[in-house]
Amino acid sequence: MVKGIFDKHEAGKESQRESRMPLAATPTESGPANQTAGSIADQPADEAFFALARELSGLGEMEVSRAAKERGWAALERESKARNLAANLADLVVTRNTAGARALVASDAQASLAQMMATLEDPSTYELTDSGQLPGDLTWVTVLIKDRARKGRSRPREVSRRFAIKVRVTSLGAVVTAIDAICQKPWPREPR
DSSP states (O other): OHHHHHOHHHHTSOOHHHHSOOSOOOOOTTSGGGOOGGGGGGSOHHHHHHHHHHHHHGGGGOOOOHHHHHHHHHHHHHHHHHHHHHHHHHHHHHTTOHHHHHHHBOGGGHHHHHHHHHHOSSEEEEEEEEEEEOSTTEEEEEEEEEEEEOSTTSOOEEEEEEEEEEEEEETTEEEEEEEEEEOOOOOOOOOO
16 A cells, blocks of 8 residues: 555555546535425435535524523623532632621521531542522532541541532622531441
């Protein structure tokens, strides 16, 4: 095969690829302007792309009401603010800044914040794993906190603790309204 590529005598001959009918075709009477969606499979590749592009271009002209666009942007903005607040809270929890964390949490959720901090022995890092919209002005964010925990006198093990944080975002700001622990896997049994 290498000999065929670099052989001067073979280079002058017409290759098998060049002898085939070219796929690029110019639009003719039977070109893309006169094709229907059912006959796309019968067209050369370029004409099929033309027909597909024409069909998809109609989607770009679809009318979306201004109110729907504004609702979509408002939802994205609420979710972004909620994720930022959850990241700040997780950072304060990991660094054991109780006063700072309490400032971000509503009075109804202070007990769940205390419980969250009590379940963590030696937190090291956090990660925001998921988020979504709830009815009204509420948004939820899932936070994964890596913790070095002990069981008895054993060495510390890295454990992932997950929390669902509910955030209320209004024009005045954002505040954490609930913190729930997500079920954790039980400790693996130690060998006997």
